[in-house]
Amino acid sequence: MEAGVEATARRRVTAADVAKDAGVSRATVGYVLNGTPGQTISQPTRERVLASARRLGYQPNQTARTLASGRSRIVLFLMPDWPVEFRLRSFLDAVSAELGSAGYSLVAHSHVPGHGAPPLWESLNPDLVVSAVPIEPAALAAMRTSGARVLAPDTQDGIGIGGLDLSRGVSAGLEIQVGHLHERGHRRLVYAALSEPRLSSLVSARHRAAVAHARVLGLPEPPLVRLDYRDRSAVDAVHRWHAEGVTGVVAYNDDAAALVVGAAVRAGLQVPDDLAVVGHDDVPLASMFVPKLSSIRLDTEALGRRFAEAVLHHLDRRPLPDWIPVRPLLVRRETT
Amino acid sequence: MEAGVEATARRRVTAADVAKDAGVSRATVGYVLNGTPGQTISQPTRERVLASARRLGYQPNQTARTLASGRSRIVLFLMPDWPVEFRLRSFLDAVSAELGSAGYSLVAHSHVPGHGAPPLWESLNPDLVVSAVPIEPAALAAMRTSGARVLAPDTQDGIGIGGLDLSRGVSAGLEIQVGHLHERGHRRLVYAALSEPRLSSLVSARHRAAVAHARVLGLPEPPLVRLDYRDRSAVDAVHRWHAEGVTGVVAYNDDAAALVVGAAVRAGLQVPDDLAVVGHDDVPLASMFVPKLSSIRLDTEALGRRFAEAVLHHLDRRPLPDWIPVRPLLVRRETT
DNA sequence: ATGACGGACTTGCGCGCGCAAGCCTCGCAT
């Protein structure tokens, strides 16, 4: 670490410095640099200001700007403490890129309940808080009184977000999972998930969707089974299913699918003949597993772009455009 | 969405409102609420102020506070666009919790190069930017002139952070991987990674560490092999290794290990007799795979706590305590 | 010559807060 840096740490350059340097008033600097409409600035002055700003390395202080204008150009995206696997990641990247080109910064944050950190929405003063999960009324009130607009799902069920129905895409994926097993001749199904407490709300929401679609197809309702990869629960479950005549497993995600398939293989069952399994998310691992996992792939990038678009509409208080669903894709491999 | 909310959206309550309500000056409100040392406030006044604040639901405006005090109590953690898998996640959670209890908010952000979003450090005005990867001089200068202190690794190599040598833990893991294979009698090793461009800097750093440790043990240098799960590269590699007498694979992470093991099984090789594989990270999947993957587990939570502690020291400009390394753990399963 | 008008700026207030410095009012020592 060079020592000179600290010495150079003089006061940061403000608009006043630029003004003095360019021989104009501070307001003029603001008008030039912001291109404020309705203000006419002569070309020579404009150039002098721009030259001074560049020369001094002027960086507007966003904090002051936020205070003065009342807008921070920050969007806070609140998630439950989901594991951020790579699809969610590419979703966030897409959202971030899209919002970025409109001048907004996305801050994605996983809220871990009950660790006494100061709430992020207070420090950030975001223009908009988008939450993927319902927010307790108290916290919601706190956000609103702190000036932010909040977009959160109203139902307990899902990850629908305000007008933006993300859960549509999810339930569509489920319909494909269930439909695929049905089509392959499986009648008795179960819904399998890892006993990961952080995901339990999502799990039960999806399970409900699975039940609903099974009913539509005239199948018996698939029970929800939570498995733990640290014990024998998966192996036991597989044996039980085999005895009971269950032949199809709808997995919450590819991890759950892998666990089931692994247990089945170890139990000596034939996959997919004795037991067929469909995962969800199509993580890279799905195609490395032996046997390769059938799964559902969502175009999360497209989803992210759509989502960002909707967020931008919301920021401008424009009515939301029609939500064109992003169709999930079935990737058929060796487990069905 | 209830309609009443918008109507209720009156101006947010400020310290001035509280002052008026309590019949004191605005400064007094500040002194009471901040417990400013060196200011004596009588008990009755203090209680009146606290009561008013509570009654009105006063929330200090952090933006104004940041502007006035010059400190935002935000720490920005910059990562390359690593896939945020679950170990990194638990690391971040631990850091966040630890910083939170000291009144700081952690904002973790993956910088995706070249998407034209406004840089986050400007909007956030963080007290400290901690970067896991080296920062280009230009960006570093920009951060510093915008007032933030910056902690970034000086070497090109790794994820060492300022004085906090995270890379120590990593290379320790590698030594265990290489040492374990060596101990099991393997002499010709390769270092296998996924051809994920986002990880390439980490991959080459770790590969160098693997080479270094192999040399220490008197083994030939393990070459770096990048595999792609979307093509036949893994299967081809496995065949080649078998022909060349390579019997041990040090994998960059469990994904890479899974890919190699899967390819070996499909090629009809015996794991671990023909080919032994050690992964890294011990993701849940590692114990679900067939065969179960041997792997390295890092206590990322402990690592996170240590790290946060170091960050706090830095924030207070206290000298860093001695860095006690967090020892990685070898989890031996079926692939070695 | 007079005024209206618009271009090209400047003055100044406000955002909400932290904090230094000032101002009373007591009680108590002299």
Added chain:
DNA sequence: ATGCGAGGCTTGCGCGCGCAAGTCCGTCAT
């Protein structure tokens, strides 16, 4: 009676910026 110091507040400035409302001056129609 006077001085004095401390407790308990208030006044007021500054943080850096956006933006409304001036001010000044040259031009052009009347």
